[in-house]
Amino acid sequence: MRAIATSRPVILRLVILLLACLFAMEPANSKDGDVFLCTVSDFRTWSDVPSSGSPEFVANNKARKFDIQEFADHFIVTSKSSTFKPSSTKYDIFQRSVYQVAAFDSTTFMLDTFVMRTADVEGPPTKARVTLQTPTYLNTWYLDCALQN
Numbered sequence: 001m002r003a004i005a006t007s008r009p010v011i012l013r014l015v016i017l018l019l020a021c022l023f024a025m026e027p028a029n030s031k032d033g034d035v036f037l038c039t040v041s042d043f044r045t046w047s048d049v050p051s052s053g054s055p056e057f058v059a060n061n062k063a064r065k066f067d068i069q070e071f072a073d074h075f076i077v078t079s080k081s082s083t084f085k086p087s088s089t090k091y092d093i094f095q096r097s098v099y100q101v102a103a104f105d106s107t108t109f110m111l112d113t114f115v116m117r118t119a120d121v122e123g124p125p126t127k128a129r130v131t132l133q134t135p136t137y138l139n140t141w142y143l144d145c146a147l148q149n
Helices: 002-024 055-062
Strands: 035-047 065-070 074-080 087-096 100-104 111-117 126-133 137-147
Touching: 035 055, 035 126, 065 126, 065 137, 074 100, 074 111, 087 111
Parallel strands: none
Antiparallel strands: 035 065, 035 137, 065 074, 074 087, 087 100, 100 111, 111 126, 126 137
């Protein structure tokens, strides 16, 4: 009985060490140079400008495609559209966990953020969000992404 009592602290320490190692690991699908191709599953907007919420504006934004390149410390998100001018944005990563990575564009006066789920808890597709906020509008693209490499 004494051997069991002294082994409990050892087992507890091993369990804590194992959990710490698991939480410190990078997600399996998060590799430098990964490329994701994304479609817009939903688009939401709020604005002081009445035309920005028009059905045509929403439909044009839902038709966008996004290419996402992941690197160790940033993402490059490229938006493609037949209606809007193509654009690329570099998002610097400020938080990475087992379940998600969050990044922002530090070069703009707007609040421009990017969040991607890193653990396929529900399976593919990988979910991501791009949000652009100014004093007069807020746009969010909800993305379904597929890893290409």
